[in-house]
Amino acid sequence: MTSAPTLREGVVDLVVDDVTLRFGGITALDGVSFTVAPGTVHALIGPNGAGKSSCFNVISGLYRPTEGRVRLGEQVLTDLRPHRLAALGVGRSFQNIALSPGSTVRDNVMLGRHSLTRGGFLSGGLRLGSKTERKHLARVEEICDFLGVADRLDSPVSALPYGVAKRVDIARALACEPILLLLDEPAAGLDGTETAEMAVTISELRDALGISVLLVEHDMGLVMGIADRVTVLDFGRLIADGVPSEVQSDPAVISAYLGVGAEEEN
Amino acid sequence: MSDTITEAPPSVPRPVAAPKKRNWIKIAATVLLVLFLVALPILTGSQVAYLKVAQYILIGTVGGIGLTLLVGQAGQLSLAHPFFLLVGAVSYAVLAGDPAESPGLVGLGFPPLLAVIGAVVICGLVGLAFAPVAGRLRGIYLGVASLSLVFLGLWLGQSLELFTGGTSSGRPPPTFELFGFAFSTTTPAPTIAGVPIQKQQRLWYLFLVFALGAYFLARGAINSRIGRSWRAVRDNEAAATAMGVNVARVKAGAFTISSAFAGLAGVMTALWLDLVKPDENEFTGNYSLTVAIAFLAIVIIGGLGSVPGAVVGAIVVYGLQQFFLLGANQFGWFADAQFGGLSAVILSAFVYGAAVVLVVLFEPGGAAAIGRRLTSRFTPRKER
Known part of the structure; x- marks a missing residue:
């Protein structure tokens, strides 16, 4: 190999x-x-x-x-x-794509950053973490680029062909670093x-x-x-x-x- | 181990995306809308009844936003909203109540602002107490279980007269005050463009601040980490768990936050009615099953999970009801026997019921989806 x-x-x-x-x-x-x-x-x-x-x-x-x-x-x-x-x-992808169909690719992959970030309702509501959020968004775009789905960042997952959605699922698992x-x-x-x-x-x-x-x-x-x-x-x-x-x-x-x-x- | 996960990206760095172009049409529309809302007391002038309708819509907005976060974003069906409205209203009256003014009732005499915050926190905590149930049940089962809280509220409201004042007379909510500025009628009153800013005008501005605050917080939360975890839990719990989301905690948190929004709507209801009074039965009243259904209609008409949609839903559901009531009181609508006892409340229920049916049949995304379709015509299309 x-x-x-x-x-x-x-x-x-x-x-x-x-x-x-x-x-x-x-x-x-x-x-x-x-x-x-x-x-x-x-x-x-x-x-x-x-x-x-x-x-x-x-x-x-x-x-x-x-x-x-x-x-x-x-x-x-x-x-x-x-x-x-x-x-x-430990990052994991799923056999039957387990993404949020109504959310965009960007939003779905950003979920992978969950354990790398902090913040609850108030910090989100008051937009306290928007600077770190941008940093993580940039990394998510890199990961999506790596998997060849960067051109679909703003598409809802439900609009993607199966093969592309599958790659988004892997992108999300990779977003956990x-x-x-x-x-x-x-x-x-x-x-x-x-x-x-x-x-x-x-x-x-x-x-x-x-x-x-x-x-x-x-x-x-x-x-x-x-x-x-x-x-x-x-x-x-x-x-x-x-x-x-x-x-x-x-x-x-x-x-x-x-x-x-x-x-x-x- | 944690320092390894923020290491530099291995792939070729690509330029950071160009800053988004500002959508000037959207900004202009928002500014116009806010100006309109701020000027509303002047536009309505001496016709305070119209202002009361608008205030009521803001109550529906705050409560509706809370419910759309829970039902639409976090995927938990709840019919318990009226219960939290009641808890909020009573908590405010108890916390801010002056024992000297209302003998025989519990009143702690806190400053009103503190009492509002306290009422919201109490509602959040009561919602959190329901979390063990909310975390274990799903869909319609959770809906039915949460409905039991409305009945619990009915019983508690009637039996705890020391707090609620009882069903016959209720208790007056303490006047809201902010640093000595009372939200009540005074002489002399400040005027804007010749319109005296009296109790109802002041309440309008107070409600506007509450509603804009609720809107701002909810939008921010939806677009942030907590919002993503809500949607993840809604769509696939196993995947959410694999991504590090503590599902039980997120569910409990969503219920807590939604209840806190409902609590604020309850405080607003008390101030709007100028009365805290528990319902006499479970079907009619401000904290009844009818209200539970009305809030669900707000959420469905607006589009599940959409905050601007909840505003539209509140206009349709809460606005129509008060509009018809206004017509009945001012112009004698529904007074004729030919209406067959059709009251304003029943007629508005028919109208929003029809709206729910139409939404479910023709546009399950609700007002939010219609809005997206309309705005996409006016904004430059993004390349896919």
Whole structure:
């Protein structure tokens, strides 16, 4: 893959440590452990129902694991309330674009600055922070420029094509100035060209920012093309963890995918 | 770790966007409008009844702005607005009330300005106390739960006569005073262009300051960090959380702020009526279900979440009602039997009810969307 980029200061490894997640009698995750090394693009894959999304939601704090924990450097994420993660440098995008449709691109991406800014009703109402606001707006424009959506800053999200909205969602996650970027199926719903562009964007943003990226993805082309390391889940268990070429030839992975229809995935 | 997040951007720095061109038409229109509002007591002259209508619209404006922030921006349906109006009105009367003037009633004798601030703060705190409910319920369920507060207000208003004065007589709200300047009729009165500035004219200016302040604060809040967090919570709680928004706290805050606006509208209602009197039943009165629906109509007609829209809504809903009442009192409208007992209040309810239906059918964005469409014709189109 690409040569090691200069890391953003403070980028540390994300350790998923023996995480088990049960819903009633169903075990969604069963003792899953892996590490996202600093500055790598790490892919989490697996057939449908393998527990990818559950794992993702545990990392981003939406689910609390039944056992085990997730660490970002020294900080145990699973002890924290989920809204605290953004301030620690965890940015996340969503599979089904979770933006405010009626608001402009600028407004949506500015939400990503929430944990970097302060101020409530009175300071906003009295316009006390308008100077810092402008500084953050300038940064938001840079981020949007980086993702190629700077020409849409004043458009409402509802007026955007799906592929563009998807990039806005990632722009918002980047606006948190993350050290770890979580991407939930960044290529879902995109056509071939858009998927290829997304792959380039993900590699570029990792190289330019020097941050770690963890992505859940169905598109094997995208995963094998850009990931430095791949973790494969099946039925809530980790069945493989290694560089793409290694994982691709792993018999356990092949049988897991063949069982669910390898034609689709390739 | 926090010092890493403000590091220099890695991408090529691009020139900071050129300062926005001022929209002179908009500025001129705003100046004209403010001049008109300031000159209104002179324009109405001795016809104080018209000024009372305008004052009432400002009450609807302040309350409507509070509700549009909650319903439109933060996505929490509330029908409890009249309850907070009542709390605001009673709090003002209790805080500023002079025990010597109203024996048998609780009065703390605070300066009126302090009492207004106190009433607004109390309403905010009561709203905050409702937060555990508001944070757990959504949509119509929250609407119904909040409706219970109106009934609670009805019962408290009737049973706590020491504070409210009871349903039969009520209690007079203390005259508003600012540094010794009383908002009441005096002799001699200052005049502007030959029009004496008496109690109603003074109240108009007081209400205008309240309404402009509410408008300014709400607009600023919507365009700032708190406004973004409201919209994020409204549209997707999971995404809001991922961006660092404390959803429970933002919801509670929105309810608190909305209640504080309603509290100010309550103080204004007391001053406007020159009376604080709890309702006799839940359907009619100044703090009743009818008022809850009227405020919701203001918000819908204006366009959910739009502050200028709330002003338009207040003109339609609160303005029409007083306009018809004025017609009834001055010109004897609705006096004929052929109207079949159609009163001014009922007729205005029909009119704004129809307006709500039309808005929902043809322009769900309300007056705000219509306004945007009109102004976009007069402003240079931005390149997309």
